[in-house]
Every structure is written in structure tokens, then in C-alpha cells.
Amino acid sequence: MKSDRGDIELAGVCKSFDGITNVVDGVNLRIADGAYCCFIGPSGCGKTTILRMIAGHEDPTSGEIVIGGQNVVGLAPVQRRTAMMFQSYALFPHLTVRENIAFALRVRGQSKADRLRAADAMIDKVRLTQFADRLPAQLSGGQQQRVALARAAITEPRVLLLDEPLSALDEQLRVQMRQELRRMQQELGITFIHVTHTQLEAIALADLVVVMEQGKIKQAGAARDVYAHPHDRYVAEFMGGQNVLSGRVEKVNGASFTLSQAAPDGIEVPLQARATVSIGDIVDIAVRRDDVALVRPGRDLPPGCTTSLPSRVLAIEYQGYFVKVMLDTVPDDEFVAYVPEKTFFADPFTVGDVVMATWATGSALPLA
């Protein structure tokens, strides 16, 4: 209770509901005070359970949850000084916006004048002054979300937990509210933990992105790290924007190795962080979709490109500033090139064309 710091440490946190399977399976994580952290993963990966355990609505089966240097397992949400913003908001339907926001102060026994003053200040902060006397049902989705945010923030928690806060909104509003969340987080200066299944949301908002699968953390790091340098196939595929290929190591030559593939000369991959590769290993590599260039057969490859894979164009999608070209480069995996719009239309391909997919050798990334 003494500490105002909102840094969080999860140590060996496990949660099992049935005593057999762990929904959360030995999670270790450190979240800095005042960070914006996004948990991301498919439904059922345990991200919401982690959030609920940090919030105090669920107790871990084992492990410690430390907030501001204090183990909070077994404490009530109020004692933890956390506040949760629920999925679909869980606003009290029979209370007005002002009463909803003042609710936490009311149950803390603050006088009516005090709590209404505090609520009005908060209402002002989330720009809902003209809606203060309305019931939640009379508000739009975005306004409801702001009420939920204000209701959670009014107790000055040191950690704010958001359970899929944007999933109830339509696309345009989502982008708008996303910025608002970030603005609020900076204004309040407290730790935000945000659970989502939308990759774009996570990388747009978070200082720390935590990718989860089946109760385990697959990768945790800065948004750019996780997106551009995925650890493994799962993270690469889940975060998107990458083509994942796999093949057998044919040659190891100093700082790079060669992967056997459909390409006549194989694929040359720099070793980078992956220190140990031996001949015969099956290795996954990732190549960013926007690093892939398409060249008509017989033309010169762009400088720095040593690998080119013959492919047929399967489908083309116009996306505005780029064109998404789907190829049959690798037999079992999706292979996509994001070609800048202007480049594409300088020499447009059509479905069925044969092209050479190539990329600068340095941009291929070996995966764990």
C-alpha cells in the first residue's frame, strides 16, 4: 500500500482451473513502472487470466505477483491499488455517467460533495461533461468506453488493467480510442496493461508487447523488436507481416548458412543471433513481406539480393499505399509480397504471371 510504484513482476505464475491443465503456465515477466504493456495472443491463450490475476479477480495456483515491490497474491483489488476496465465495460446500467464514475469513491465512504467534485473533474478529463447525467444505454460505444476508463481511473490506481478495451468498437472508432488510451496513459503516468488479440493495436500502443501461446510467453519485448525480430515461427506468423519458410541447412559458411529450397542455389541466410546451426538441421526463417521484391524472370536482381525463388502470382489485392501479391513460392506456407503501389503499377503483374521473389540477403531472419 505504501509504494506508489506500479512496476509489476510475475514470477512463475501458474493458473489451473481444473487441476489438470495450466491455463497460465509458469509465466515470468517484469513490467516497468508507467509502461504501456500489451498482452496479445489468440483466444484461450491465458492472457485474460493473467490480467485477472494481476487485478485480483483470480488467484494464481502458484507463483508470485509483485506490484511495487509487494507480493499482492491474496489481496483484494482495492489493496493492490489496481483498477480494471472490463471487456464491454460492465457499466452500471441504472446509474448515470457521474454516478458510475463516482461509484468507487462512494463505496470508499467519500462525502457526496467530494466524490461528485472528483467525478466531475474526471468527466471533464475524458470530455463527457455534457453527458454526465445520462445513463450508459444512452451513450455511444466510444463514450461508454470513456466512462469505463474514467470509472477505473478515478481511484488513482497504480496499475490500470484493460481487458480487450477496444473490441466492442467499430474500426474507425477503435483507431481513435486507441490514441485516447495512450493519451490517458501518459497523462495519468501509471502502468497500463492491455489485453488484445489485434496485432496492430498492440504494436501501435505498447512499450512492451507480450506474445502468448497456450499459457506461455512466446516473446516479450518492444513493439518493433517483436514485429521485426520474431523469435520463432509462432510469433512471426502471429504478429504478421512476415513470410516464414523452412528448409534443411545445406552449408554453413562463416557468418551465414544456406538453406535448401526450391531455389537453384538455395537461400542464403545470415547467422545473426542464432549462433549454432549445423548441416542437416531443419530451420525456419522469416522474411518481411515488405522486403520481398518481385522481378520478372531473366531480369537482373536488385543489388544485395542473392536468393530468388520462382513463383506464380496467385492473387493480387490492392491495399492503397501498397499492393498485396500472394505467391505460390513455398508449397505449404503462405508467401506474400507487399509491393509499394508505385513500384507495382510501373510494371503491373496479373494473376498467373511467373515472377522471381527476391530479397536482400541481410533481411532474412533465422528463427528459433
Added chain:
Amino acid sequence: MQPSPSLIPSRSNLAGWLYVSPLVLVLVPFFVAPILVVLAASFFATDGFGGLTPGFTLASYVEVLHSALTLKLYLATIKFTALTWVLTLIIGFFVAYFLVFHVRNQLLAIGLFLLCTVPFWTSNIIRMISWIPLLGKEGLINQALLAMGVIHQPLEVLLFSDLAVVIAYVHQLTIFMIVPIFNSMARIDKKLIEAAIDAGASRFDIMRLIVVPMSKSGIALGTIFVVSIVMGDFFVVKVMSGGGSASVVSAFYEDVGVLQYPTAAASAVLLTLVLVAIVSVILRTVDIRQEIAR
């Protein structure tokens, strides 16, 4: 399919009437007509031997309203109603609360809910008679208290008393509170409770600030059931009080027995007006339309 009613006004009227006709066919002969008959009879004169003279006189109303007995009976009935209402409300609310918020297993909740209906598997009369072995002079409670030495004479107040009447009412009518309150409580999103806990609300705060206000329409519906049944009853009062107490309805039941139809009718009309007033006060405080519409 009929042509769209909105296109042709006369057809639309016909279609509308067709839709309501089943209800009208039930309500008119079985509800509207009897009320009109009673209303008409309350204004008729009588020869004192059951014969009615069609006409318009307020004599019956004057008689009913001038009788000291009327006030006494209303007070007695209101006392029973109030006691029954308070007890059924408290019991019904907590039973529903328990079923909705404390029984995690839904199957178990439904089972327990059905258990509440067990007393209704038998007739009202048997249910009342079955109190005798428990509450009677030689009944279980008296025997137990005598055996424990708490009392030295059997308690007379247990059976054939106002207490017995209230016990029987509560036994009979609590289910009418449980069902609608259960219904509105079951609609409360569990996330709201969690959100309240998150905000630091105690169990009591949650009940006071979330559960009670959100069960209001169920409470109102249950109240209407209980109040109108108790106010309209004479049988339970008669049997359970052993004839010692009476209600408004038992008075006009007596009137009918001695062929005083117009005063009985006037009393009935009066009671109906009182009930309508009570129900409209309830409806004014609580909007139960949302409960029915949802």
C-alpha cells in the same frame, strides 16, 4: 400470408382485431362482464331477501362506507398484507439472491429453484391442514417446547391466530416473490458484480447499490402478486384464524351468504379501487415494462 396491413387502413384494423381476438374472447366474458355485473349490482336496491331492483342508488356504498366494520376490516387486511409482504420480500429476496449469486452450478440452481415449488404440488387446503400437526395445541412445536421446559402450558397463539394466518400466507406466497426477483437478478451481468468488487465495494454495498436497484422490477412484480392475493383472500384467514379474524373479502362473502348482494358488490368495487390504487402506485415507482419487454 395476409397483405401488409399498413397498406390498406381498413384491412389493418381488421388484422389488428384478429390479433387481439383470442385475448378479447377470454377477457370479455370472464373478466369485463363479471366486473360490469358487479358494478351494476352495487347500484341496485334490494328487498333484503335476495331480490334486486334495477335502478341507481348509492345506498349500498353509503352503508359500506358508514360501517365501522369496513374500516376495521381494511385495517386488519392491510396488517396481514403488510406483514406478509415484508416477510415474503425478505425471504424471497434472499432465496433468489442465494440461487443467483451463490449457487455456482446452474443445474443445482435450477434444482433448488424447483424445490421451492414443491409445496405447490398439493392443494391449498392440504397445505393449510398440514400446519395443524406442527402448530396445534398438541403439535410438534408445543410438544418440543414443553419437553424442553421452555413453556409449561401449550401455546395457544400458534394455531388459529393471526400468527398462523401470516405463516400460511408467507408459506403460500413466498414463491410469488422468488420467481420474479430471481428472474430479474438472473439478468444482472456477473461482470457488474466484479466491477463493483474492483471498485472496492463490500458485499453489502453490492447488494445495496447494485443488486437491489437492479432487481426493482422483479420486486415490484412480486409485490403486486402478493398484495393482490392477500387483499383478495378470505379463505386462509378463515381457516388459519379458526374464524377469529376476518378480511375485507370475508365480510362480503358473509353478505352474499345472507343475500345482501348490493352491499357485497359495493364492497367488491371498493376493494377493486383500493387495489388498483396500490398497483398504480407501485407501477409509478418502478418501471416494470422493461422487465416484461426484455
